[in-house]
Each structure stands twice: as C-alpha cells, then as structure tokens.
Amino acid sequence: MENILHWISENQQIIYIVILMIFVGIEIIGRVPSVLHTPLMSGANAIHGVVIIGAIIVMGKAETDNYLALVLGFLAVILGTLNVVGGFVVTDRMLEMFKGKKKTNV
Amino acid sequence: MGEYILTVCYLIASVTFILGLKMLSNPVTARKGNLVAATGMTIAILGTIFLYRDETGTNLHNLGWIFGGLFIGGVIGTLAAKKVKMTSMPEMVSLFNGMGGACAALISLVEFNHIANEILLTGISTGYTGKVLIIVLGLIIGSVSFAGSMIAWGKLNGSVKDFSFPGQNILNLLILAVALGAGAYLVINPGHPFLLYVILCLSLIYGIFFVMPIGGADMPVVISLLNSFTGVAAACGGFLYNNKVMLTGGILVGAAGTLLTILMCKAMNRSLLNVLIGSFGGNKTGATGGTTAQGGHYKEISLSDSAMLMSYANKVMIVPGYGLAVAQAQHICHELEKMLNDKGVEVKYAIHPVAGRMPGHMNVLLAEADVNYEKLLEMDDANDEFKTCDVVLILGANDVVNPAAKNDPASPIYGMPILEVELAKNVIVNKRSMKPGYAGIENDLFFRPKTSMLFGDAKKVLQDLVSEIKAI
Structure with a gap:
C-alpha cells in the first residue's frame, strides 16, 4: 500500500498529464461530423508518430559498437518517420478534397 | 539553456x-x-x-544515422502518401499506423537490451520494475498494433481474406493471457531477456488473430482502434524517457482514437464489442438467419431502358457505394449528372455515412470529380427527398440500402440506419453480379417489384448510359 502511494506521489506530474489528456482527447473531438472521421483518424495517426522522438533518443544514445541498438534504432527512426510524414501528407491529401469542395460552393 | 529551450519546444x-x-x-x-x-x-x-541531453548531460550522437533514417523515412513516406489513389487511403493510414506501432516495439526491444546488459555487468536485477513494466507494455501494445494494422492493410487491398475457426476468440484470449503472464514474470525477474522475444512473438500472433476474423467492411473501425493502441504505445515511450511531448501526444491520440472508434460504431448503430467479436461479414453462420428472399426473382433492365427512364424523369437520386470507388467511376458519374441536368433533370446524390470503406469516402471521391458540394445529401435529408424522386440509381452500394436493417431483427445489420430508396418510384441497381455485399448478407431490395437490376462494372455501365442518353 505504502509503495503504491509513494509511487503515485513520485509520479504525480505524469499522472496529472495522463488524466487531463484523456479528458482533453475526448472533449475536443466529441462533436466531429461523420464526414471527417477518416481525416481525423488519419491526423491522429500522424500525431502518435511522436513516438519518433523515442526512436531518435534510442538512436542518439546508442554506443557506436552496439550494433543491435544501432540497427534496431535506425529501423525505428525510419518507421517512425514514415508514420509522421506519411500520416500528415495523407491527411493533407484527404482534406485537400474538402477544400476543393468548399471552393465550388462559394 | 538548451534543455530549457527543449522544454519550451x-x-x-x-x-x-x-x-x-x-x-x-x-x-x-x-x-x-x-x-x-x-x-x-x-x-x-x-x-x-539538437537540444536533448541525457542524465549525464551528454548530447545525442549518431546524428548521421538519425538524419539518414529521417531522410529515408521522409522520402518513402511522402512518395507513398502522394502516389496512393484516393480509394486506397484507408489502407495507407493502416500501413502508417503499423509503422508507428513497430517503432514503439523496437524502442522497447532496444531499451530492454540496455537493461539486460546492465544486469549482466552488475549482476543486480532489482530496481528495474517500473522501467521493465513500461517496456513490456510498450512492446505488447506496439506489436499488436503493428501486426493488426498489417492484416487490416492486407484485408483492405484484398490480399488477406477473412479467416476464422471455432474457438478462435478463446484461443486469442489465451495467447494474450500468456503474453501478459510472461510480461508480468519478466517485470519481477528482468534477468531473462529471451522472454522478451517470446512476448514479442505472442503479441504479433495475437495482433494477427485479433484482426483476422473481422469483416473487411469493419476495417475502418479496427484501424481507428489500433490507431489509439499505437497512441498508448507512444505514451509508454513518454513514461520511459519522462518525455512530456510523447506522453501528451500518445495519450491524446489514445483517448481521442478510442472515442472516434466508438463514434464510428455509432454511425453504424452497432457496439464496439459487436464489431470485434460480432459476425458482421466474417462469420457467415450469424448472417444466414436474416435471408428471406434467397433464390427469389429479380428483374433486369436494359441500358437503353435505363437511359430512357432517367432522361424523362424529373428528379434522379444517385446512391454511390464502394462499387463506384472500385471502378473509379466518379468522373463519368459526374458526366452523367451534367448530361441529365442539361436535359432538365434534377440530379442529387444520397450519401450514407458509412458508404464505401471509410466514413466520408463518397464525399471525397465525388469531390475529386468536381461534383458540387450542395448536390450531396446526407442520409436524413436524402430520406426526406426519396419520395419525390422518379428514379434512384444505386451504384455499387448494397448494405446501406438493405431493408433488412429496418425490418428483419434477425439480420446482423438490424438497427443500422439506411437510405430508404424504396420511397422513390423506380430503383435501378447497378452491381457486378447478384453476389451479396461486403457484409455477406442477402439484400431483399433486389427482389422488390420496384427494383430493376443493371449488371456490370460501374464505369462501363455509366459510360454506356452516357452514350445512350446522348443518342436520345
């Protein structure tokens, strides 16, 4: 019991962030029209590409003789970048269509 | 100084x-x-x-590798995203999502490897509990997301077929339980690096089996769910490095993604559980219950009759579906619309929220062909207008116009709101064959007296229709 309490107070910052972010995440997309479901999914997909930061840190910390870490880290950086860049570009392409639609509307 | 700037970044x-x-x-x-x-x-x-410092205050090195990776990933990502056809967008999202999951899993592998080396050096295997817990969680979630996304990607582009066997759900849970058990053991005894690879394999298998039995029509929901998984996996990285931006980004996507998944299910009037273990499309035994008109009679209509019918109508409503997307017939569809307009026929489109393979699929597709936004009606508006329509032309849509959703409680799609095309005077259905739609259920609509079938590939049929109408 005391262990758990200790852990909570030690990591309270992180716990606060997690709880608040859950509410923010739910709150901000609560009223999305169904037309935007897919672009929103795609945009969120790009945002979780933030995992790339972890890959960069892994890569940057790897000793130059630790080949396992180097190879896996390098792969992770590539995959993470794919997620970020591909995600944002695909989302933009989807939304481009919506913009064109607005133009003909005006 | 640098660290403070990084915090602001x-x-x-x-x-x-x-x-x-x-x-x-x-x-x-x-x-x-x-x-x-x-x-x-x-x-x-x-x-x-440029600004990251580890605990000892040293910079990141291997910058060449990092930029190399960023460059390769960036070029491939941009090219792939730019080249992909509008119809294949959802599978692209799935693919990129899988990459993120794999990235999170790789980070876990490398970080555990560091810990294992430390334990080998010092011989002390205590004090790693929190770290190992997060590493294992990141590994499991990341690899499930990766494997699942790859299967979803394969299903959407047609290279992976639905596959399920009796007791699969139980086996799935068993695999997950073993993976979690092994993870728990590893958290307590971090001195067994090989266990990590066992967990990796089990998670990958779980990811595959998790998505395998789910019908292709439900893939957007699954991708959205896996998307939020990857978010959580990224957040695990945030815990590991005490990195606030990974944490906020990851949790944000995890929460928003979960809600989005539920919203998508709601648009189909189904529960998430029903999608995941339900039988929509995957398990045919649940689907046969609702067939009333199997083997009934349907009537065909010729191209020239269809052309005639539409040319002399006052109002035509087009109901696009996945068939239109597959045939890439959006441009010729727009041409048909213009041609009918010139003849004084009012043409509108009825868009079902889940028509196609992703929400908004039809809007995007028709916008690509420059169809006026105001001509696209959402479901409720369209349902109000059907009764004033002379002809409804259904282009490759099936489940979204299936009356079983309204009047057959035994049907797996019962309760899903549909486009009530039967209110119109005539219904012309363009399909490639009498085969059931993606949900694998028979459609009673095709056997109704008002309905006529116009078989053929949507693009081909529309081209022929256009030339027929020209000739009139």
Whole structure:
C-alpha cells in the first residue's frame, strides 16, 4: 500500500498529464461530423508518430559498437518517420478534397 | 539553456497537437489543423535532435544515422502518401499506423537490451520494475498494433481474406493471457531477456488473430482502434524517457482514437464489442438467419431502358457505394449528372455515412470529380427527398440500402440506419453480379417489384448510359 502511494506521489506530474489528456482527447473531438472521421483518424495517426522522438533518443544514445541498438534504432527512426510524414501528407491529401469542395460552393 | 529551450519546444508541440486535433474536427479548419500539428511535430523532432541531453548531460550522437533514417523515412513516406489513389487511403493510414506501432516495439526491444546488459555487468536485477513494466507494455501494445494494422492493410487491398475457426476468440484470449503472464514474470525477474522475444512473438500472433476474423467492411473501425493502441504505445515511450511531448501526444491520440472508434460504431448503430467479436461479414453462420428472399426473382433492365427512364424523369437520386470507388467511376458519374441536368433533370446524390470503406469516402471521391458540394445529401435529408424522386440509381452500394436493417431483427445489420430508396418510384441497381455485399448478407431490395437490376462494372455501365442518353 505504502509503495503504491509513494509511487503515485513520485509520479504525480505524469499522472496529472495522463488524466487531463484523456479528458482533453475526448472533449475536443466529441462533436466531429461523420464526414471527417477518416481525416481525423488519419491526423491522429500522424500525431502518435511522436513516438519518433523515442526512436531518435534510442538512436542518439546508442554506443557506436552496439550494433543491435544501432540497427534496431535506425529501423525505428525510419518507421517512425514514415508514420509522421506519411500520416500528415495523407491527411493533407484527404482534406485537400474538402477544400476543393468548399471552393465550388462559394 | 538548451534543455530549457527543449522544454519550451515540447510545450509548443503539445499545444499544437491539441489545437491540431481540435481544428481537424471541423471541416473549415481541418486542413490548417493538420499543418499546425505537423509544424509542432517538426519543432519537437528538431529540438530533440539538437537540444536533448541525457542524465549525464551528454548530447545525442549518431546524428548521421538519425538524419539518414529521417531522410529515408521522409522520402518513402511522402512518395507513398502522394502516389496512393484516393480509394486506397484507408489502407495507407493502416500501413502508417503499423509503422508507428513497430517503432514503439523496437524502442522497447532496444531499451530492454540496455537493461539486460546492465544486469549482466552488475549482476543486480532489482530496481528495474517500473522501467521493465513500461517496456513490456510498450512492446505488447506496439506489436499488436503493428501486426493488426498489417492484416487490416492486407484485408483492405484484398490480399488477406477473412479467416476464422471455432474457438478462435478463446484461443486469442489465451495467447494474450500468456503474453501478459510472461510480461508480468519478466517485470519481477528482468534477468531473462529471451522472454522478451517470446512476448514479442505472442503479441504479433495475437495482433494477427485479433484482426483476422473481422469483416473487411469493419476495417475502418479496427484501424481507428489500433490507431489509439499505437497512441498508448507512444505514451509508454513518454513514461520511459519522462518525455512530456510523447506522453501528451500518445495519450491524446489514445483517448481521442478510442472515442472516434466508438463514434464510428455509432454511425453504424452497432457496439464496439459487436464489431470485434460480432459476425458482421466474417462469420457467415450469424448472417444466414436474416435471408428471406434467397433464390427469389429479380428483374433486369436494359441500358437503353435505363437511359430512357432517367432522361424523362424529373428528379434522379444517385446512391454511390464502394462499387463506384472500385471502378473509379466518379468522373463519368459526374458526366452523367451534367448530361441529365442539361436535359432538365434534377440530379442529387444520397450519401450514407458509412458508404464505401471509410466514413466520408463518397464525399471525397465525388469531390475529386468536381461534383458540387450542395448536390450531396446526407442520409436524413436524402430520406426526406426519396419520395419525390422518379428514379434512384444505386451504384455499387448494397448494405446501406438493405431493408433488412429496418425490418428483419434477425439480420446482423438490424438497427443500422439506411437510405430508404424504396420511397422513390423506380430503383435501378447497378452491381457486378447478384453476389451479396461486403457484409455477406442477402439484400431483399433486389427482389422488390420496384427494383430493376443493371449488371456490370460501374464505369462501363455509366459510360454506356452516357452514350445512350446522348443518342436520345
């Protein structure tokens, strides 16, 4: 019991962030029209590409003789970048269509 | 100094993620929102590369490798995203999502490897509990997301077929339980590196089996769910490095993704559980219960009759579906619409929220062909207008117009709101054959007296229709 309490107070910052972010995440997309479901999914997909930061840190910390870490880290950086860049570009392409639609509307 | 700037960078990035998502949920600001989030991401990445200091205050090295990886990933990602056809967008999203999951899993592998080396050196295997727990969680979630996304990707492009066997759900849970058990053991005794690879394999298998039995029509929901999984996996990385931007970004996507998944299910009037273990499309035994008209009689209509019918109608409503997307018939469809307009026929489109393979699929497709936004009616508006229509032309849509959803409680799609095309005077259904739609259920509509079938590939049929109408 005391262990758990200790852990909570030690990591309270992180716990606060997690709880608040859950509410923010739910709150901000609560009223999305169904037309935007897919672009929103795609945009969120790009945002979780933030995992790339972890890959960069892994890569940057790897000793130059630790080949396992180097190879896996390098792969992770590539995959993470794919997620970020591909995600944002695909989302933009989807939304481009919506913009064109607005133009003909005006 | 550098660290303080990095903190500010991360703060900015976190705010842009929240703002970006917020803007993405409104059609007017959506595109800008995507750019805002991308800018924040760039700031966070560059900040990390140049300003990050570890506990001992040393810079990141291997910058050549990092930029090499960024370059390769960036070029491939951009090319793939630019080249992909509008119809294949959902599978692309799935693919990129899988990459993120794999990235999270790889980070876990490398970090555990560091710990294992330390244990080998010092012989002390205590004090790693928290770290190992997060590593194992990141590994499991990341690899499930990766494997699942790959299967979803394969299903959407047609290379992976639905596959299920009796007791699969139980076996799935068993695999997951063993993986979690092994993970728990590893957390307590971190001195067994090989266990990590066992967990990796089990998670990959679980991911595959998890998505395998789910019908292709439900893939957008599954991708959205896996998307939120990857978000949580990224957040695990945030825990591991005490990195606030990974944490906020990951949890934000995890929460928003989960809600989005539920919203998508709601648009189909089904529960998430029903999608995951339900039998929509995957398990045919549940689907046969609702067939009343199997083997009934349907009537065909010729091209010239259809052309005649539409040319002399006052109002035609087009109901597009996946068949239109597959045939890439959006441009010729627009041409038909213009041609009918010139003849004084009012033409509108009825868009079901889940027509096609993703929500908004039809809107995007028709916008690509320059169809006027005002001609696209949402389901409720369309349902009000059907009774004033002379002809409804259904182009490759099936389940979204299936009356079983309204009047057959035994049908797996019972309760899903549909387009009530039967209110119109005539219904022409263009399909490639009498085969059931993606949900694998028979459609009573095709056997109704008002309905006539016009078989053939949507593009071919529309081209022929256009030339027939020209000739009139």
